[in-house]
Amino acid sequence: MIHDIKEYVKYLDGVHKRTMQYLKTIPIELLDWKPSEDKFSTGDLLRHIASSRLMFLGIIEHGYWTYTGHDTSKGATIEDISGYLEECQFKLTEGLLKAGNDVLAKKVLTLHGHEVSAWRILMAIPEHEIHHRGQISTYLQINKIEPPQIFGLKIENVKATL
Template identity: 30%
Template sequence: MQINNIESFLGYYSKIKNRTQRLFDYIPPDKLEWTYLQGKFTIGDIIRHLANIERYMYAETVQFKPSKYKGCGIEFAKGFEEVKAYYNRMHEESMQIFARLSTKDLQKKCNTPAGIEITIWKWLRAMVEHEVHHRGQLYMYLGMLDVKTPPIFGLTSEEVASNSK
C-alpha cells in the first residue's frame, strides 16, 4: 500500500489506533505493570512505548529531526488512567504533526534512528505495522492473564468457521 494522500492516511491510521485503544478497557488496572518475564515490557510499557515511539520517533523524523525516543518506563505515566491519557495525548500531538505533511512531503526521504534514509510514506506505513505488532502483544498478554478480549473485526475464528460454507 502506497500512501499518496495524508488525509486518507490519517483516517486509516485513526482506525488502527482505535482498535488498539479498544483493548485498554479489557486491561485489569491491577495488571498494568504485569509482565510474563522480568526484564520484558509490562502491559503499561507497551502502551507507553506506542505513545512515545509514535510521538518522539516517527513524528520527529518525518519533520527531518532526529528521534527523541527515551524509552517507555513509568516515569512517563504511572497508573491506569494516566497511562491511557498519556497515550491519547501523544497520539493527538503526533496527528497534528502528521497532518502538516503535504503530498510532496510524503515522497521525501527522512532518516531513521538507524541512519537509513526512507521515503516518508514508507516510514508511516512502518509505523502502522509497529502499532499492529504491539497490539498483538497486548492480545497475547491479556490471553496469558485469561482475560477475554473482543474479536478484532467482529467475529471470532470459530464464528467465521461456523458461518463459512
C-alpha cells in the same frame, strides 16, 4: 505507497481506536505484569506505543530519531496511560496533517541510517503498533482475560464455506 496524508491519518485513527479498545479489558493489576523480568510490562507496552508515535513524528518533522521512553512518568494508571496515548495520537495526527502530502516523498533516514522516502516510515507506524497490540493480546490471554475482537467477531462466527 501512501498517496494522500488525510486518508492515511484516517486509517491510522482506526488502528489507534482498536488499540484503545484494549485498555478497557486491562485490569489494574495487569499493568505491571510481564512474562519475565527482561520484558516490557503491559503498561510499558502501552506507553511505548504512545512514545513511539512521537518518535516517528520526529523523523518526519525534524529529520532525526528521538525516543522519550516508556517509564511510569508517562502514566501509571489506565486513565493516565489512556490520556498519554490520546495526546500522542493527537500530536502525530496534527503533525502529519500539517506536513501535508509533500512529506510523502521527502527523504529521511531509517534507524539504521539508510535513506528512504518518508511514506515508508509512515507504513511502519501501524505495523509497529499492531505488533505491540499483539503482545498485549498474548499477555491478556496468558492471564486468562479475553482480548477484544478488533472487528467484533471471532473466526468461529464466520460461516464456513466449502
